[in-house]
Amino acid sequence: MVDIAGKSTAMRGAWAAEARATLALAWPLVITNLSQGALGFTDTIMMGWIGPRALGAGVLAVNLYFAFLIFAIGVVTATSPMIAIELGRRKHSVRDVRRTVRQGWWAAITITIPIWIVLWNAEALFLLLGQDPELAAEAARYMATLKWSILPFLGYIVLRNFVSALERPRAAMWIGITAVAVNAAFVYVFMFGRFGMPELGLAGAGIGTVIANLYMFLGMAAIVSFDRRFRRYALFGRFWRADWARYRDLWKLGLPIGVTLAFEVTIFNASAFLMGLIGPAPLAAHAIAIQVASIAFMVPLGLAMASTVRVGRAYGAGNIAGIGRAGWTAFAMAMTFAACTSAVMLLAGRPIVGLFLALDDPANQAVIGIAVTLLILAGLFQFADAGQAVAAGMLRGLGDTRIPMIYAGIGYWGVGIGLGVILGFLTPLAGAGIWIGLTVGLSAVAIPLTWRWARRDRIGLTTKPPPDARG
Template identity: 40%
Template sequence: MTSSPSLAAGALGRPPASPWLDELRATLKLSAPLVLINLAQHGLVASNAVLLGRLGAEPIAAGALATSLYLLLFIGGIGLTSAVAPLVAEAVGRAAGAGADEVRRTVRAGLWVGFLVTLALMPGLWFTEGLLLALHQEPAVAREAGAYMRVLQWWMFPALAFMVLKGALAALQRPGPPLAVSLAALPLNIALGAFFAFGPTDLGIVGVALGTVITEFLAIAALVAVIRLDGGLRRHRMFARLWRFDAERFARVVRVGLPMGVAGIAEAGLFEAATVAMGTFGTLPLAAHAITLQIAATCFMVPNGIGQAATVRVGRAYGAADQAGLRRAGAVALWLGFGFMVACALAQLFAPHTLINLFLDAEAPGAAQVYPVAAGFLIFSALFAISDGVQSVALGALRGLQDTKVPMLIALFGYWGIGVPLGAALAWGTGMGGRGIWAGFCAGLLVVSVALVIRWRRLSAGRPRVPSAQPA
């Protein structure tokens, strides 16, 4: 099959000097703002960890338990709503451009999915303290984590709605508005969190959560306003008739997104299980684990953004039945993600204390005891960083092909068939403790990343199915 000219070259109105170089430029142009959005959004969680670190080892441990439980469920919601991006990208590639009705119906279905997910999860999150006590966490830490969660849970719907709109705008290659809003939200979150936690109200750990909730509601309101005022985006009428339930489009979003949500929960569940297990070793290992996770997650935002760009680039080529184009898009994204995570691994190996200082006040209670434990965990974090980046980009490329079921099974097997049991065996069976849990991470992620790359190579080598247009 003869490939069509690259999408980026067509947008620039010139033939590319090299299809690979042109694809690299297009991927960087799209992934750069998506990476910045991810970093800014993760910055909400990371800045909360920094604020909690100023409160001491116990608050950061409680925040880690509550946040990891929240993110476990929230990531499942993100997976479901992430179906919006490949569906809109496919429509754009299939036609000269996605019609207003096509985009509107997909966005509306994604918002409905986010609302129903929030409605289902919030009642359970209210009882976080009792759940953590049942999991044998320290009572004082469980009490603070429960108070933190009762406020933090109100973050879920506006955050999922933001993800829906970000995915649609990325597929339309308009990531600018969510980027601007995300960059503005980060300093606001820090300011509000510090004000409520340390200011006149002196709410402590609860104040940090309250600052994040207020920030997210302001962020989604700002993004909606920008979309409604922007002439190019207003024509899609994304918010028209939001109250109408579109069963056909809702089912399509769920069909593509549900395996993505399960895969996300499988990975997040690995980290949640590790956090709960780490809590059984005491407050200091749990605090060190929380800091290490923040460092690893911050690095992960870059390949995650590259993977989101791969979803759009592959999805557009898939809609256009451009086999060579989709293979180039996936390959370029994979090499970008791999290269960046190699650099991150080296930083974790050779500058651990510099990284730890970003998340822990050396003068905070218990900080001196946390440093050596966190430095030891960073050695294992460096080992799994490369696999983590590769699997994220490979998942993004496969989502561009709307291949989500088999990657879900790969994730379940790698994380829960290998990562969890091996980590438990090493932690308790060999006496490695928390280091054994991190070693299980390494093994599970390595298996998943290799299997996903093999899956991508096999699917991208075949003639792509030409997607059929959905009825309006």
């Protein structure tokens, strides 16, 4: 009896310790994600000060830019589980960590160059997509400067993954927070021509974003070079040295992550396009609901990133019990948070919409009614959205990215968009039908990902050698 009681106490202690470690890792990642979202939000506000046409051109450019950027982010995100697994296998694995960070930068350069070439022809792409020629030209002028921000941002992402895998994410958090002010200041100066600078409009906004992203990369580079907790890794040493085995491993793990993130982001881009086909009121309501859902998603996203690190470190150490604790702890936290945000959206939809629109204005009533309905549906898909994000993060910690990519493609585009089009255009549900499709699509990804995690031991995910053990 004493032994059983002792084991029970030890088990509770292990779960409590895991919860504390996950929370300590996750909350700075959540704040970092929110700060990165604030960068784009700040730019959008200032574009609106120029006028509605500039705002439209800016949003058009950002959507194209982000479609490429999210894929590139996914590829270099492979550095997070790779470093975590290496540190789990050998706590002081300086050389292997340096190899992965270096090849993360190599991958960032590799993927940025073709993206630059494509975005160099942004105006032709916008015209090909049927956009207004004047709007396309203005959006292309913005893209001409904005595209140069991709490489420094990817460099920052690699360093953020490095400090996160070491479970010291606060450095990236503070850089991200201060970058919001840096971005706002330089965008304002170059966009409106302050302090003797020329008034460049949207092109100035792109220059400000480039400077802010350079600040994030150089700030993180300075921290990892001089902080005693990081400098022993000598990350910039022999940067030019090729490491093709590690480079291939990174692409093998990262390419499916990039495709998965692209599937996820583009389904929401497509849903906005579909809402616009239904009418301006549904599109405006969609913009409100998706903004609220996006803010709420930052917490599960941070927990997903934390789960990748915690699972990866346990996996690298060969700690089977630790793998389960790390994954299920993050998953439980995400579901708890989803229950809270779901309740708020279901019960306080109208006050939330009131933050965006005047509730007593008769001209807003059509949008308000639709937005409240969409927030109800957003409340329902909180569990699926949180579940798919964290389950994917848990599986990444095991180096499992190819099958989740297939689930994402089928769930988001085969099920989600397919059902949304049917319900949105062939039934009276209209915009609500598209959001029902989103909800079902997210669930169609979350359920098999969670099931795959639950069967991880049975299908051999925890017993195969870590991805870089051969490198």
